[in-house]
Amino acid sequence: MERGDLLSAACPSREVLKHMTSRWGVLVLLALEGGTLRFSALRRRIGGVSERMLAKTLHWLEGDGLVERIAHEVVPPHVEYRLTPLGREGAARVRALADWIEQSLPEIAQNW
Amino acid sequence: MERGDLLSAACPSREVLKHMTSRWGVLVLLALEGGTLRFSALRRRIGGVSERMLAKTLHWLEGDGLVERIAHEVVPPHVEYRLTPLGREGAARVRALADWIEQSLPEIAQNW
DNA sequence: CGGGATCCTGCAGGATACTG
DNA sequence: CAGTATCCTGCAGGATCCCG
Numbered sequence: 001m002e003r004g005d006l007l008s009a010a011c012p013s014r015e016v017l018k019h020m021t022s023r024w025g026v027l028v029l030l031a032l033e034g035g036t037l038r039f040s041a042l043r044r045r046i047g048g049v050s051e052r053m054l055a056k057t058l059h060w061l062e063g064d065g066l067v068e069r070i071a072h073e074v075v076p077p078h079v080e081y082r083l084t085p086l087g088r089e090g091a092a093r094v095r096a097l098a099d100w101i102e103q104s105l106p107e108i109a110q111n112w
Numbered sequence: 113m114e115r116g117d118l119l120s121a122a123c124p125s126r127e128v129l130k131h132m133t134s135r136w137g138v139l140v141l142l143a144l145e146g147g148t149l150r151f152s153a154l155r156r157r158i159g160g161v162s163e164r165m166l167a168k169t170l171h172w173l174e175g176d177g178l179v180e181r182i183a184h185e186v187v188p189p190h191v192e193y194r195l196t197p198l199g200r201e202g203a204a205r206v207r208a209l210a211d212w213i214e215q216s217l218p219e220i221a222q223n224w
Numbered sequence: 225c226g227g228g229a230t231c232c233t234g235c236a237g238g239a240t241a242c243t244g
Numbered sequence: 245c246a247g248t249a250t251c252c253t254g255c256a257g258g259a260t261c262c263c264g
Contacts, residue, residue, distance in 0.1 A: 003263090004213065007143065011214075011263095013213050017213055023257075026133065038226090045119060051259095052230095052258070063224075097133075100202060105115065134236080151247075162238050191247085212241090
C-alpha cells in the first residue's frame with residue numbers, strides 16, 4: 001500500500017480524514033489524549049454529543065485503529081476507550097490544529 | 113475575546129473548526145498552500161468538488177479571514193483566491209494532519 | 225452502564241441550468 | 245469565467261426507547 005493523495009477524488013485517505021475531522025471525531029481524539037476514559041465520562045467531557053453519535057464515532061476510530069476499546073466483563077458493564085499508539089500520533093496533529101484555532105479565535109472573530 | 117474551548121458545546125471555535133475540517137475546506141486550504149489559484153483551477157485541482165460547494169467553502173473560509181478573494185474587473189471575469197497570513201498558519205496545521213494521514217495510510221489500512 | 229434499534233430532521237453536498 | 249438559482253438526495257446527527 002502506497003502513500004495517499006488527498007487531492008485525488010478516489011484516495012482512501014479521505015475516509016480516514018472524514019472520521020478524524022468529523023464533528024465528534026476531533027473532540028473524541030482531543031478528549032482521549034488526556035488518558036483512558038469510560039463511555040459515560042467521555043460523553044460528559046464532550047459537550048453536546050448524543051450517545052448514538054459518540055458510539056458511532058468511536059466505532060469509526062476503532063475501525064481505523066486509532067482508538068482501542070477495552071471491555072471488562074462485569075455487571076454493570078465497564079468499558080474504557082483509549083488511544084492506540086497510532087491514535088496518539090494522529091491526535092497530536094488534531095491537537096495542533098485545535099490549539100491553533102482556539103488561540104487564533106480572537107483574531108479570526110474580528111472578521112465577524 | 114478570550115481563548116476558545118472546543119470541548120464546550122457553546123464554543124465559537126467549533127464553527128471555525130467546522131469550516132476548516134469540512135469535506136472541501138481541508139482540500140481548499142491544502143490546494144491554496146501551493147499559491148494563488150483561480151476558481152476553475154482550484155476546481156480542477158481538487159478532485160470531485162462541485163462548483164456550488166467550492167463556492168460555499170470559499171465563502172466560509174473568506175468569512176473567517178483565512179482566504180482572500182481578489183477579483184479583477186475584466187470580461188470575462190478573472191478571480192483569484194489566496195491564503196491570508198492567518199490562513200497560511202491554519203493551513204500549515206491542516207497540512208500536518210493531512211500529511212500524517214497520507215503517510216500513515218498503509219498502517220491504518222491494515223485494520224481494514 | 226453501555227450501548228443497539230428505531231424514527232426523524234436538517235443540512236452538507238450534488239446536478240443542472242442559467243447569467244453578468 | 246465565475247459564479248448564482250433551483251431542485252434533489254443522502255447521511256450526519258439527534259431524540260427516545262429498550263435491553264443485557
